[in-house]
Amino acid sequence: MSADAAQEPRGKNGRAPDPLRVGGWMPMREYADDEHVDFAIVGTGAGGGTLACKLAEYGFSTVAFDAGPWWRPLEEFASDEDHQQKLYWTDERICDGDNPLQLGSNNSGKAVGGSMVHFAMVSLRFRPEWFKARTKLGYAVDWPLDWREMWHYYREVEQALSISGPVNYPWGPPRPRYPYRAHELNAAGLVLARGCEALGLKWTPTPLATLSAPRGIAHPCVYRGFCTIGCSTNAKQSALITWIPRAVRAGAEVRDLAMVGRIETDTTRLCTGVHYMREGQWRFQKARNVVVAGYAIETPRLLLISSNNWFPDGLANSSGLVGRNLMVQTNQAVWGKFDEEIRWYKGPP
Numbered sequence: 564m565s566a567d568a569a570q571e572p573r574g575k576n577g578r579a580p581d582p583l584r585v586g587g588w589m590p591m592r593e594y595a596d597d598e599h600v601d602f603a604i605v606g607t608g609a610g611g612g613t614l615a616c617k618l619a620e621y622g623f624s625t626v627a628f629d630a631g632p633w634w635r636p637l638e639e640f641a642s643d644e645d646h647q648q649k650l651y652w653t654d655e656r657i658c659d660g661d662n663p664l665q666l667g668s669n670n671s672g673k674a675v676g677g678s679m680v681h682f683a684m685v686s687l688r689f690r691p692e693w694f695k696a697r698t699k700l701g702y703a704v705d706w707p708l709d710w711r712e713m714w715h716y717y718r719e720v721e722q723a724l725s726i727s728g729p730v731n732y733p734w735g736p737p738r739p740r741y742p743y744r745a746h747e748l749n750a751a752g753l754v755l756a757r758g759c760e761a762l763g764l765k766w767t768p769t770p771l772a773t774l775s776a777p778r779g780i781a782h783p784c785v786y787r788g789f790c791t792i793g794c795s796t797n798a799k800q801s802a803l804i805t806w807i808p809r810a811v812r813a814g815a816e817v818r819d820l821a822m823v824g825r826i827e828t829d830t831t832r833l834c835t836g837v838h839y840m841r842e843g844q845w846r847f848q849k850a851r852n853v854v855v856a857g858y859a860i861e862t863p864r865l866l867l868i869s870s871n872n873w874f875p876d877g878l879a880n881s882s883g884l885v886g887r888n889l890m891v892q893t894n895q896a897v898w899g900k901f902d903e904e905i906r907w908y909k910g911p912p
């Protein structure tokens with residue numbers, strides 16, 4: 564086991580942790596700070612990790628930064644809620660307004676792989692009618708693209724994340740098959756299915772980003788539970804174990820424990836790079852393009868604190884809406900009390 568991931572960066576000296584092999588490393592290309600890379604990406608979660616992979620695979624020079632550590636799930640994750648607090652962004656955040664969000668718990672992640680390291684793996688497709696919300700449902704606005712176009716991309720993501728889903732989905736038009744068979748329902752799912760049957764409602768197992776069959780050297784899910792505090796067996800498919808290793812293999816550099824504090828722009832009003840703190844030092848990475856993928860709170864924060872003479876209200880804020888109307892993820896959940904023992908925490912959600 565190497566040094567504490569929360570204290571010392573692991574992505575350096577030409578190598579990066581290979582999360583799929585105990586003690587494993589993989590070679591990683593590194594860029595100098597004064598090398599103008601094509602893309603600097605802030606955040607390596609669902610957005611930044613995925614983009615780093617695709618950009619590197621298309622041949623762009625890419626450096627992705629994450630404020631959090633680069634964990635090795637097989638060695639460093641435990642079935643223990645307290646221990647796994649280490650995955651969360653618990654730094655103080657202040658939220659204002661009539662109905663402020665409660666922050667400071669598992670609302671978002673701080674690790675290479677971002678919130679996906681502890682997300683619940685639910686992998687739903689947007690329903691066709693939601694792309695025409697205004698026309699068909701009378702609210703919001705219609706999307707500028709058609710559901711068929713989007714479903715083409717779902718296929719690529721579902722393959723990459725090995726989504727396990729039902730063969731027949733009881734709602735909407737016939738859909739492409741999920742790459743892996745659905746998981747067995749967990750105990751809470753069985754209770755819900757029983758309730759649906761009693762009420763005459765259709766139901767189906769939820770498509771999930773966790774392996775239901777072996778893939779390469781990764782084992783399928785063992786139904787140990789505790790999925791939403793980080794999966795210690797790597798059955799769970801997250802940016803940490805899917806997109807990031809692919810990104811590194813394609814030539815991206817990922818800098819862990821690297822907090823970006825400011826985006827710089829020049830007199831042409833274009834980005835020139837990012838200031839970041841790593842190993843106790845402020846450094847500046849030159850970049851032609853900067854992507855901010857730091858989740859719902861840190862993204863607006865970074866855009867706002869990067870204000871300058873040309874952008875006094877922060878970057879990308881011509882609407883004045885950056886940092887307002889804050890929402891983190893929406894969630895569907897039902898709680899109930901039962902006479903029988905449920906053990907809801909076992910198996911994937």
Ligand SMILES: Cc1cc2nc3c(=O)[nH]c(=O)nc-3n(C[C@H](O)[C@H](O)[C@H](O)COP(=O)(O)OP(=O)(O)OC[C@H]3O[C@@H](n4cnc5c(N)ncnc54)[C@H](O)[C@@H]3O)c2cc1C
Binds near residue numbers: 674675676
């Ligand atoms: C408990 C929980 C359960 C969820 N369950 C599901 C689910 O079942 N299905 C689903 O589809 N979605 C789920 N989500 C939502 C999903 O995880 C997020 O929508 C998604 O991860 C957001 O991607 P992102 O790239 O915007 O941010 P994240 O994945 O959170 O990544 C942001 C990264 O940016 C880094 N960062 C931020 N600021 C900086 C900075 N200044 N410098 C350097 N690094 C920085 C952070 O450390 C973090 O690693 C869940 C979320 C949570 C919290």
